[in-house]
Amino acid sequence: MALPPATSSLPDSMPAFSTDQVVGLVFITAGGFLSVTAVSSLLLYVLYLGLRHQWSISTLIHYYFVNLMFAELIQALGGVMTVEWIVRRGVEEGALCTMQGAFKQLGDVSVALTSIAIAIHTFAAIVFKIITPHSLAVATMGFIWVFSILVVAVPAGLNAGRYYGNTGYWCWIQQDFDHLRIPLEYMWMWAAAFISIICYACVAFVLRGHDLGMAKFAQGRRFSMSTMDRGSQRKAKNLAMQMLFYPVIYFITVFPIAVVRWMAFSGYDIPFEATAFADTLFALSGLFNVLLYAWTRRSIITGNKPTTVSGSRSGSTSYHMHHTSMAADLRSPTTVHFKDMAYPPNLVTPAVPNDILDSRDAPQVKVVSYPGHFWEDTPPSMKQAELDSQWRRE
Numbered sequence: 460m461a462l463p464p465a466t467s468s469l470p471d472s473m474p475a476f477s478t479d480q481v482v483g484l485v486f487i488t489a490g491g492f493l494s495v496t497a498v499s500s501l502l503l504y505v506l507y508l509g510l511r512h513q514w515s516i517s518t519l520i521h522y523y524f525v526n527l528m529f530a531e532l533i534q535a536l537g538g539v540m541t542v543e544w545i546v547r548r549g550v551e552e553g554a555l556c557t558m559q560g561a562f563k564q565l566g567d568v569s570v571a572l573t574s575i576a577i578a579i580h581t582f583a584a585i586v587f588k589i590i591t592p593h594s595l596a597v598a599t600m601g602f603i604w605v606f607s608i609l610v611v612a613v614p615a616g617l618n619a620g621r622y623y624g625n626t627g628y629w630c631w632i633q634q635d636f637d638h639l640r641i642p643l644e645y646m647w648m649w650a651a652a653f654i655s656i657i658c659y660a661c662v663a664f665v666l667r668g669h670d671l672g673m674a675k676f677a678q679g680r681r682f683s684m685s686t687m688d689r690g691s692q693r694k695a696k697n698l699a700m701q702m703l704f705y706p707v708i709y710f711i712t713v714f715p716i717a718v719v720r721w722m723a724f725s726g727y728d729i730p731f732e733a734t735a736f737a738d739t740l741f742a743l744s745g746l747f748n749v750l751l752y753a754w755t756r757r758s759i760i761t762g763n764k765p766t767t768v769s770g771s772r773s774g775s776t777s778y779h780m781h782h783t784s785m786a787a788d789l790r791s792p793t794t795v796h797f798k799d800m801a802y803p804p805n806l807v808t809p810a811v812p813n814d815i816l817d818s819r820d821a822p823q824v825k826v827v828s829y830p831g832h833f834w835e836d837t838p839p840s841m842k843q844a845e846l847d848s849q850w851r852r853e
Contacts, residue, residue, distance in 0.1 A: 475548040476628075483735030484545050484628060487742050491538030494745030498532045501749050501760065508761075519580055522596040524752060524759050526603065527573045531745035534566025538742045541629045556630035560623030561611050563631055567644050569607040570744065571651035574709060576603065578651075582658035586665050610643050628734070637724065645720060652713050655706035663703050701755045708751055712744040 476484065505525070508514035516522055540559040544550045576599050583589040614636065615622045624633040632640050715737035723729050753760055 476545070480628065480731055481545055481548065483731055484541055486735060487738045488539060488541045488545065490739045490742030490746075491535045491541070494531065494535035494743060495539055497749040498528050498535060498745045501753075502528055502532070505760065514761075519591060519593060519596040520577070520756065521759060522593070522600060523573060523577045523580065524756075526600045527570065527577065527748065528745075530566060530569035530573050530603075531748055532566075533562055534570050535742065535745045537562030537564075537566050538629075538738075544629060550625040550628065550630060552624050552630070556625065557615075557623045559630040560632065561615065563629075564644055565607055565611045568610055568647050569603055571647040572603045572607065573600075574651040575647075575654050576600075578655045578658040578705070581662055585662045614639055614643065628731075640720075640724070645717065648713050649717060652706065652710050652717075655709050659703055659706045704751060704755065708747050712741050712747060716741045 502525075505514055516525065537559055540555065540562065543555060550556065580591065580596075583591065618636065622632065622636060623630055626633065632644075719729055719733055719737045
């Protein structure tokens with residue numbers, strides 16, 4: 460079927476899109492639609508579970524996950540607006556053009572900063588055994604959105620009507636302000652890719668039993684695979700491999716567009732096919748992240764949040780039972796005791812928090828965390844049932 464001729468609504472100075480360009484833009488926009496559909500469906504599902512009291516923001520990862528999904532939605536909506544230029548067979552500056560430029564920049568920066576926050580949080584919790592308060596996550600998200608909005612609003616306000624405009628196939632920061640494109644957007648995307656690679660690589664090494672020379676800085680004992688059986692070691696290694704998918708997915712979506720943009724900024728003539736391919740991958744970022752979290756951290760989406768039941772020993776100390784995630788990946792599906800991952804007595808969660816990593820096939824098991832002195836005072840030959848029985852009697 461032949462495509463319709465160029466519309467007459469474009470100024471004569473603006474060339475209409477060719478047939479090949481329209482086809483490429485259709486692929487880019489379709490990728491954006493898939494991301495919008497996946498992200499909005501997931502957020503509506505989470506809202507549905509929340510209204511039924513089956514889902515709540517109970518861990519730091521829950522905070523960052525919701526924040527990432529909102530950022531991905533804004534980013535994808537900015538790409539979907541290109542459908543208007545496909546219909547018109549060219550870009551026409553105006554209110555919609557300005558809105559698209561703002562959405563694209565706001566989404567790109569907020570996704571990059573949230574990805575950095577998730578990577579650093581995972582790194583700190585697994586490598587350094589740092590337990591961070593929920594208030595830090597709230598403050599971090601507040602900083603992300605204030606910074607992202609300022610990055611968009613300040614230059615756009617100082618250059619009203621001139622900052623966003625036609626950049627060839629959609630609307631974004633105009634060429635007159637190309638010196639701002641890298642520090643106000645692409646620098647954060649590249650930083651997110653680099654930091655994610657470093658952080659998740661370290662996490663993967665630690666989960667495979669290497670301390671990376673950082674064990675002396677960690678709270679509690681370092682993670683060790685020497686006390687695990689062969690099946691648990693295999694699960695730990697699989698979990699480590701899953702962590703590497705986070706930087707890989709971000710790298711796949713960001714690297715092609717970064718190369719294309721860098722070459723364009725350097726004055727190279729970039730074939731439209733390369734631009735279409737890179738931008739299609741980037742438009743699929745939201746869909747990829749939804750699938751990635753559904754595969755590696757399923758309990759965040761389905762609402763299988765940790766629950767805590769407290770009891771006391773002589774009225775002074777408490778133990779905590781969790782419907783587990785990470786512990787289930789590293790142990791067999793029975794009652795698990797955090798003997799090898801001791802934690803400071805003033806904390807209510809183990810040194811490696813159960814919300815960090817949620818395997819797609821993690822069984823629901825009971826995890827009982829005893830204070831370190833209980834293990835020191837209890838003969839190692841006592842059976843698991845006897846330990847539980849003695850705890851309840853005391």
